[in-house]
Amino acid sequence: MELRQLQYFLKVAQKEHVTRAAEELHVAQSAVSRQIHQLEQELGVDLFMQKGRNLHLTPVGQLFCKRVETILKDLDRSVAEVHEFLDPERGEIRIGFPHSMGTHLIPTIVAEFKQHYPHVRFRFKQGTYSSLIKDVLSAEVDLAFISPCPESSGQLSGDVVMTEELFAILPPGHPLAGESVLRLEQLREEQFVLFSPGYSLRPIVWQACLQAGFTPEIAFEGGETDTIRGLVAAGMGVSLLPEMALFQTGRLQPAQVRISEPQVTRTVGLIYRSDGKLPLVARSFRAFLLTYFKSRQNNTPVGMYEVHPLE
Structure with missing residues (x-):
């Protein structure tokens, strides 16, 4: 499991659409789809289900999403703390x-x-x-x-x-x-x-x-x-x-x-x-x-x- 997969997964969950997520991430749509597919294969579950033109989280996807949000927030906080550690003015x-x-x-x-x-x-x-x-x-x-x-x-x-x-x-x-x-x-x-x-x-x-x-x-x-x-x-x-x-x-x-x-x-x-x-x-x-x-x-x-x- 890679950090990029988690970031792409969370963006798709927020946008409920692969294309819109790819545009905001500034990557190709195929790259986002590929990372989501690999993540689902590694976990052995479906994280999304198709509803019309949008993607919605499955029940297990909702549970996973909450954990991913926490993980990425903690990671962002850790990076900020490292920068603060190295910055004598903050x-x-x-x-x-x-x-x-x-x-x-x-x-x-x-x-x-x-x-x-x-x-x-x-x-x-x-x-x-x-x-x-x-x-x-x-x-x-x-x-x-x-x-x-x-x-x-x-x-x-x-x-x-x-x-x-x-x-x-x-x-x-x-x-x-x-x-x-x-x-x-x-x-x-x-x-x-x-x-x-x-x-x-x-x-x-x-x-x-x-x-x-x-x-x-x-x-x-x-x-x-x-x-x-x-x-x-x-x-x-x-x-x-x-x-x-x-x-x-x-x-x-x-x-x-x-x-x-x-x-x-x-x-x-x-x-x-x-x-x-x-x-x-x-x-x-x-x-x-x-x-x-x-x-x-x-x-x-x-x-x-x-x-x-x-x-």
Whole structure:
């Protein structure tokens, strides 16, 4: 069975006439008739029956036609995906990221990138540290922001794109809420609102507290930045969040205070599969991101750098 036979069969089924199908296919009528005859011989059934001057599908022909329509649509979609894979200015980028980066960072960089490539589509997936690594390795996403950036391995590669400071967040009426800076040790008697196990910020905050000489008492756990920020603002405890998670999105907001001792930071990385089989559009996005974060470090407008696919 050949692809051409299926294409000719579907066109005849649509036109209900060999001559009209041949005209639209720009081939001889005899070529269409021959391919339909060979297809029926191979299947061992009659796909069409003559009614006057037209051809109508037999019951089994109707069943076969539905399957052929699906097959050819899937084939067309696959061809389009191949073209998108090879086109750095179109196609779809699948990107994963933790919840703490979804409020401001992801919308900002996507909007900036769309100025260069307006026809690119994005598919987003949020997750924990371990699930993001799994999504990259299983090709569920092309790229993923992750913190901290894991070491490169045989299957995984990554770039550290930024280091970010964590701030103490406190209820607005907290005695330390008006301070410009505090030592983490000053929060040793407080109850903490932390991310649930599996989220990368939890061990960072936990280790910082141990470094400050105490084990944090956990009052609440959650998996959303907005939830943690809201619980703190409501007076349910204190926490530490990175700067990008502190952009105000509602009326009830916690106070934020810089931590002087110990300084608490996290690295943010961009990971991808080591096999180098990224679509060109995803490679262009990775090149753009490296330029974007470099420009932030150097206080240089991103537009001054050329955006192009990585070699």
